[in-house]
Amino acid sequence: MELDDIWQAALGELEVALSKANYTTWFRGTGLVDIVPPEAVISVPSAFVKTWFEKRYDQEILKTLKKLTDGAVTHITYMIGAPLPHQQSNPVHIQTKQHTAPSHTQPSIDLTPPDAMTTLRLRPEYTFDSFIVGSNNRLAYAACQAVAQTPGKMHNPLVVYGGVGLGKTHLVHAIGNALLARDPKLKLLYTSCEDFANDFVQSIQSKKSESFKKKYRSIDVFLVDDIQFLSRKEGTQEEFFHTFNALHQNDRQIVMTSDRIPTAIPDLESRLSSRFGMGMVADIQPPDLETRLAIVQEKATRAGMDVDPDVLSFIAESFISNIRELEGALNKVIAYCQLQGEQPTLDHARRALKDQLGAGAKGATTPSKLIDIVTRHFSITKEEIIGKQRNRKFVRPRHILMYLMRQECGMSYPQVGDALGGKDHTTIMHGSGVIEKELGRDDELREELGNIRATLYAK
Ligand code: ADP
Ligand code: MG
Numbered sequence: 001m002e003l004d005d006i007w008q009a010a011l012g013e014l015e016v017a018l019s020k021a022n023y024t025t026w027f028r029g030t031g032l033v034d035i036v037p038p039e040a041v042i043s044v045p046s047a048f049v050k051t052w053f054e055k056r057y058d059q060e061i062l063k064t065l066k067k068l069t070d071g072a073v074t075h076i077t078y079m080i081g082a083p084l085p086h087q088q089s090n091p092v093h094i095q096t097k098q099h100t101a102p103s104h105t106q107p108s109i110d111l112t113p114p115d116a117m118t119t120l121r122l123r124p125e126y127t128f129d130s131f132i133v134g135s136n137n138r139l140a141y142a143a144c145q146a147v148a149q150t151p152g153k154m155h156n157p158l159v160v161y162g163g164v165g166l167g168k169t170h171l172v173h174a175i176g177n178a179l180l181a182r183d184p185k186l187k188l189l190y191t192s193c194e195d196f197a198n199d200f201v202q203s204i205q206s207k208k209s210e211s212f213k214k215k216y217r218s219i220d221v222f223l224v225d226d227i228q229f230l231s232r233k234e235g236t237q238e239e240f241f242h243t244f245n246a247l248h249q250n251d252r253q254i255v256m257t258s259d260r261i262p263t264a265i266p267d268l269e270s271r272l273s274s275r276f277g278m279g280m281v282a283d284i285q286p287p288d289l290e291t292r293l294a295i296v297q298e299k300a301t302r303a304g305m306d307v308d309p310d311v312l313s314f315i316a317e318s319f320i321s322n323i324r325e326l327e328g329a330l331n332k333v334i335a336y337c338q339l340q341g342e343q344p345t346l347d348h349a350r351r352a353l354k355d356q357l358g359a360g361a362k363g364a365t366t367p368s369k370l371i372d373i374v375t376r377h378f379s380i381t382k383e384e385i386i387g388k389q390r391n392r393k394f395v396r397p398r399h400i401l402m403y404l405m406r407q408e409c410g411m412s413y414p415q416v417g418d419a420l421g422g423k424d425h426t427t428i429m430h431g432s433g434v435i436e437k438e439l440g441r442d443d444e445l446r447e448e449l450g451n452i453r454a455t456l457y458a459k
Helices: 003-017 020-027 047-068 138-149 168-182 193-205 209-217 234-249 270-276 289-302 309-318 323-340 346-352 367-378 382-386 392-409 413-419 425-439 443-456
Strands: 031-036 039-044 075-080 158-162 188-192 221-225 253-258 280-284
Touching: 003 020, 003 031, 003 047, 020 047, 039 047, 047 075, 047 323, 138 158, 138 168, 138 253, 138 280, 158 168, 168 188, 168 221, 168 253, 188 193, 193 209, 193 221, 193 234, 209 234, 234 253, 234 270, 280 443, 289 309, 289 323, 289 392, 309 323, 309 346, 323 346, 367 382, 367 392, 367 413, 367 443, 382 392, 392 413, 392 425, 392 443, 413 425, 425 443
Parallel strands: 039 075, 158 253, 158 280, 188 221, 221 253
Antiparallel strands: 031 039
16 A cells, blocks of 8 residues: 555545545645654644644544554654655555455555665654854854764764754754765665664564674664664664764764764663764754744744744743743643634733743743852852952853853843943943853853753753
8 A cells, every 4th residue: 555545544534534624724735744653743834733733633643644554553653744755655564454455456465664764764854944043053063064064074974962852863864965966876774773773683582693683783864863772782882883873884874863972872882982983073062042032033934924022032932941842832832822723922922832931941040050060160258259259250140140141031132231330331231241142152162051051051
């Protein structure tokens, strides 16, 4: 059965199961992109529809697909965008139960895992174009662009590391999308480290080590997401080591992401972590307010929504340490308002996000909490940071505090001045400005701010 046939059959069932109005509203422009048991990938036209499918229709769609694939599908991923052409043409063989088979004309039974290139599933919307660059991710962005321009030459391997939801996967897909746009025949493999590990274990069990080796060692560009997953997996590490060497020796580009700097991955063989550091290691820090604002603006525009700037600011101020959450919040506000048939107002946004505006949100940060954390970070006292001493030991933390009060508490220059013992607003402008300027070129400073923010938003 072709993907298209399966989806048409599913649509037929869903049309019956759902009300007509719901069906026509939501299922227009959707498609079944791929089935890699146990997962099915469905494309939807917008972030808005995606949220609705995930929240409201997931169970219904899953039930239908499960039935049609005889249980092969147990999980659905929704992606925004049109089905990828190379995947559309792939026939998928789905097992059909004997007793439901009316005759020998049933499709062949084949649930073998996909071969090399079908594990490639780049999200078309994750491009360099749709990625907002700020001081928090400039280095990683530039490194990824360099790799996309001259794979195997500039930074090999490239490791991008940073916290959850900060755009690592987006950047790696952007590299893949850019390279394939230039050369569709390029042998590019994108995989999660987890899939690599599973694939490896399976290849041993099914005695297909040779074809595993051939598959991974014959590619031009290897994109591996979340290599922290290698932690404590000795066998996989060994295999990864050989794969890495085979590719690297032949100047094949390798790009990896990790949720922490590779040297901090527990129980990772040192021969691996040292190799990971041979090329370029670039961090992504949590974005500042300005960057967050640019991101929600970009996402709203892409969703075709004209959202009140106040609402966008509110969302950007409220969700700080994870862009996935930021995006989720925007989608939630949009969905909430479309349901009511109104343009989102600040009030709507507050109501729609009521539940999420707890721990991770900005409401949790107060100027006094910030003073507390910054002084502790630099081991100085509150009097010292607020005082007037021009010793660098105090001036630097003072400037950082000013900057963070603006960024994380959304305070005006005069408000920060007041909070810091009645300083003039020009003093605050200067101090905060110094940090802003240096952020772009000072990696250590960015990392320092990242650490302070991490403490601020821990738990
Ligand atoms: P990670 O892999 O680091 O956990 P993702 O790449 O999955 O994070 O990003 C989470 C979401 O946030 C994605 O939808 C991604 O498009 C979005 N995102 C992250 N950073 C940016 C950015 N700088 N500009 C635009 N979108 C971003
Ligand atoms: Mg990721």
